[in-house]
Amino acid sequence: MRNICNIIRARSFYTQLSRPVRPELVEGSFFLEKKGGASIRLARTEDRMRNPLITALPLILIACSADNATGQNAADATARPFKSSTIADFDSPWAMTFLPDGRTLVTEKAGEMILFDPKNGTKIPVAGIPAVDSAGQGALMDVVLSPSFAQDKAVYFSFSESRDGVKGVALAKGSFAQASDGTTKLDGVQVIFRASPYVEGNGHYSGRIAFSPDGKYLFFTNGERQKFDPAQDPKATLGKVLRLNLDGTPAAGNPLAAQGFHPAVWSYGHRNLLGIAFDKDGRLWEQEMGPKGGDEVNLIKPGLNYGYPKVSNGSHYDGRAIPDHAPGDGFEAPKVSWNPVISPGGLLYYSGDLFPAWKDSLFIGGLSSKALVRVKLDGDKASKADQWDMDARIREVEQGPDGALWVLEDGDDGSQGRLLKLTPAE
Ligand SMILES: [Ca+2]
Numbered sequence: 353m354r355n356i357c358n359i360i361r362a363r364s365f366y367t368q369l370s371r372p373v374r375p376e377l378v379e380g381s382f383f384l385e386k387k388g389g390a391s392i393r394l395a396r397t398e399d400r401m402r403n404p405l406i407t408a409l410p411l412i413l414i415a416c417s418a419d420n421a422t423g424q425n426a427a428d429a430t431a432r433p434f435k436s437s438t439i440a441d442f443d444s445p446w447a448m449t450f451l452p453d454g455r456t457l458v459t460e461k462a463g464e465m466i467l468f469d470p471k472n473g474t475k476i477p478v479a480g481i482p483a484v485d486s487a488g489q490g491a492l493m494d495v496v497l498s499p500s501f502a503q504d505k506a507v508y509f510s511f512s513e514s515r516d517g518v519k520g521v522a523l524a525k526g527s528f529a530q531a532s533d534g535t536t537k538l539d540g541v542q543v544i545f546r547a548s549p550y551v552e553g554n555g556h557y558s559g560r561i562a563f564s565p566d567g568k569y570l571f572f573t574n575g576e577r578q579k580f581d582p583a584q585d586p587k588a589t590l591g592k593v594l595r596l597n598l599d600g601t602p603a604a605g606n607p608l609a610a611q612g613f614h615p616a617v618w619s620y621g622h623r624n625l626l627g628i629a630f631d632k633d634g635r636l637w638e639q640e641m642g643p644k645g646g647d648e649v650n651l652i653k654p655g656l657n658y659g660y661p662k663v664s665n666g667s668h669y670d671g672r673a674i675p676d677h678a679p680g681d682g683f684e685a686p687k688v689s690w691n692p693v694i695s696p697g698g699l700l701y702y703s704g705d706l707f708p709a710w711k712d713s714l715f716i717g718g719l720s721s722k723a724l725v726r727v728k729l730d731g732d733k734a735s736k737a738d739q740w741d742m743d744a745r746i747r748e749v750e751q752g753p754d755g756a757l758w759v760l761e762d763g764d765d766g767s768q769g770r771l772l773k774l775t776p777a778e
């Protein structure tokens with residue numbers, strides 16, 4: 353029982369259960385699963401979205417509650433080197449980006465894009481967003497400005513959609529326009545790329561966007577849709593990092609096209625890639641939600657196979673083992689992996705001045721871990737640095753114009769769907 357209590361406490365499970373559980377929102381959250389009679393183990397609902405919480409859970413929570421108070425106090429006592437200010441409240445926000453004038457675009461899971469001004473709290477809905485299929489892990493997902501936004505006003509965004517009874521992640525582009533009365537829209541929205549194939553199910557879309565430092569290419573992540581093998585299928589874009597031109601066509605010279613891969617593929621063997629970012633030297637970093645005990649930060653290099661589902665430092669949630677990454681196995685190993693997992697939701701490369709000690713770090717939003725995670729970079733190397741308890745699922749981390757960290761919680765409006773600004777502690 354003590355072990356179960358400790359695991360539950362480590363996951364801040366009390367907070368998770370103190371508010372209504374929305375099964376469609378529980379990607380990367382934990383639940384207790386009963387396997388073969390009495391044995392109980394933790395699994396991530398991203399892999400078993402429709403499994404109900406087992407009936408034994410309330411009893412376990414009662415049993416754990418006796419020594420909970422000390423555990424919570426110990427967690428609270430951990431000094432955080434930042435103070436957190438609540439800036440706004442959203443309904444299951446997914447991603448955000450800053451406009452040059454300090455305003456932000458924020459996406460919400462159900463399909464809203466919002467122009468939000470942190471200076472005065474104004475929220476203006478952005479029109480022109482296509483219909484989003486937000487079932488399960490589906491959402492209006494990432495939003496990133498064009499590298500030449502000042503000239504072209506282009507906004508790139510990703511979303512899940514349903515077509516002909518199957519689903520997939522799409523990449524779209526539109527032109528930001530605000531009328532004198534404040535009305536805001538994306539003009540001329542076009543879908544410029546669709547994952548292939550579209551399949552059944554509501555999981556592991558991924559859909560993160562990053563531009564190369566030279567502004568010439570768009571990198572786009574496609575998850576393996578909880579179908580495992582597509583990550584190794586040369587013809588599928590699922591389980592891949594893709595390199596596209598700014599119009600969404602596959603970039604010329606991609607490393608595997610000559611070997612018969614889909615021409616957009618840059619790297620493969622990935623699972624659920626929920627963060628991608630370039631560092632100051634132009635290295636491309638990626639984080640992905642791995643199987644049980646196998647969350648990863650990878651340094652992405654062209655043409656390499658990152659192993660999933662053939663190898664992983666984790667195991668399948670149904671208990672099947674997966675061989676670990678090992679030297680000489682032909683698969684590129686992660687630079688960092690987590691067991692227990694953190695359920696990474698978003699990735700930021702920090703280059704700001706407000707937290708000088710954190711320059712050249714990756715920041716990861718933790719979903720099941722309810723944490724803000726820092727990974728220190730050193731050239732091609734990466735190492736775990738900090739993991740701060742945030743008491744809420746963290747979906748997105750962004751850097752503000754002054755170098756403050758901005759994070760989006762993953763929950764509902766009025767229930768941990770907040771936008772927080774983190775600044776140095778006094
Ligand atoms: Ca962002």
Ligand SMILES: [Ca+2]
Binds near residue numbers: 621658659663684685
């Ligand atoms: Ca891997």
